[in-house]
Amino acid sequence: MSHLFGPVPSRRLGRSLGLDITPYKTCTFDCVYCQLGRTTNKTVQRREYIAKDSILCELRDFLPEAEADIDYITFAGSGEPTLHSGIGEMINAIKTMTDIPVVVITNGSLLFREDVRDDLSNADVVLPSLDAATTSAFRAVNQPHESLSADLIIEGLRMFREVFRGEFWLEIMFVRGVNDGTDEITALSDAISLIDPDRVQLNTVVRPPCEDVMPVDEDEMVRIREEFGGNFDVEIIAEKRIEVCADILPLLERRPLTMDQIAGSLGIHRNAAAKYLRELIEQGAVVETVHGDKRYFGVKI
Numbered sequence: 013m014s015h016l017f018g019p020v021p022s023r024r025l026g027r028s029l030g031l032d033i034t035p036y037k038t039c040t041f042d043c044v045y046c047q048l049g050r051t052t053n054k055t056v057q058r059r060e061y062i063a064k065d066s067i068l069c070e071l072r073d074f075l076p077e078a079e080a081d082i083d084y085i086t087f088a089g090s091g092e093p094t095l096h097s098g099i100g101e102m103i104n105a106i107k108t109m110t111d112i113p114v115v116v117i118t119n120g121s122l123l124f125r126e127d128v129r130d131d132l133s134n135a136d137v138v139l140p141s142l143d144a145a146t147t148s149a150f151r152a153v154n155q156p157h158e159s160l161s162a163d164l165i166i167e168g169l170r171m172f173r174e175v176f177r178g179e180f181w182l183e184i185m186f187v188r189g190v191n192d193g194t195d196e197i198t199a200l201s202d203a204i205s206l207i208d209p210d211r212v213q214l215n216t217v218v219r220p221p222c223e224d225v226m227p228v229d230e231d232e233m234v235r236i237r238e239e240f241g242g243n244f245d246v247e248i249i250a251e252k253r254i255e256v257c258a259d260i261l262p263l264l265e266r267r268p269l270t271m272d273q274i275a276g277s278l279g280i281h282r283n284a285a286a287k288y289l290r291e292l293i294e295q296g297a298v299v300e301t302v303h304g305d306k307r308y309f310g311v312k313i
């Protein structure tokens with residue numbers, strides 16, 4: 013199975029080649045807005061979930077032909093990448109292969125650990141999220157592993173920021189009625205002052221999430237940005253809601269495509285594409301065919 017995906021166009025990173033280094037939904041959280049579905053392995057245990065040599069080998073084979081089309085190599089994917097105990101060694105190995113900057117997208121939940129902070133220290137960009145700063149909102153939005161608390165995570169982010177020399181952008185995902193209240197914004201504002209990221213990026217649910225949760229509307233996002241009071245470099249990065257299922261069908265009307273081609277065209281992760289395709293197959297709108305050693309998806313005629 014491939015542990016690379018893309019390069020896919022990314023809202024924040026241009027053309028990003030993804031490295032998926034954990035098994036599907038192995039995560040410290042079970043966020044209500046997660047586009048990949050429910051967490052099947054909620055854990056804080058770090059280990060080599062997937063052999064790092066096989067991931068690096070795949071990357072080494074892939075890079076020579078694709079290097080010119082890649083802006084960033086990004087650890088992200090089906091779960092929380094800092095759960096992989098070999099992430100630090102992988103970052104260092106990539107640095108010997110290419111000059112393409114290395115990014116880690118993380119939920120930030122393990123940065124209170126010194127080994128995790130050390131592991132990420134050679135990345136060029138770290139994009140952690142922090143969706144809540146109070147215990148109640150943290151539990152409601154992230155449904156974390158029982159050993160984690162908002163205070164512990166904020167302290168981990170602060171400690172990492174203090175020593176990390178690369179770019180550090182904090183993302184906050186807002187869910188209507190869950191973490192968008194005035195008290196929560198005040199608590200988040202205090203936490204951000206403490207952490208001191210280079211940028212704060214405000215986002216909201218844009219793709220069909222696994223739970224029945226609603227996005228914060230545009231006016232509300234602007235209000236939230238104003239509530240932060242201009243103290244930080246804050247931008248709204250929420251895109252218009254993508255009706256992914258509706259976007260897939262016109263693509264497939266032109267010709268059948270593989271899962272990776274669909275994910276690449278829509279700029280979404282392969283696992284998210286798989287989820288939407290399953291829905292469309294169940295609805296009878298899409299059929300799967302095998303040609304050679306590849307699986308193709310096309311519209312049902």
Ligand code: SF4
Pocket residue numbers: 039040041042043045046047048051090091092119
């Ligand atoms: S959104 Fe990220 S952190 Fe949250 S459950 Fe999904 S994979 Fe884990």
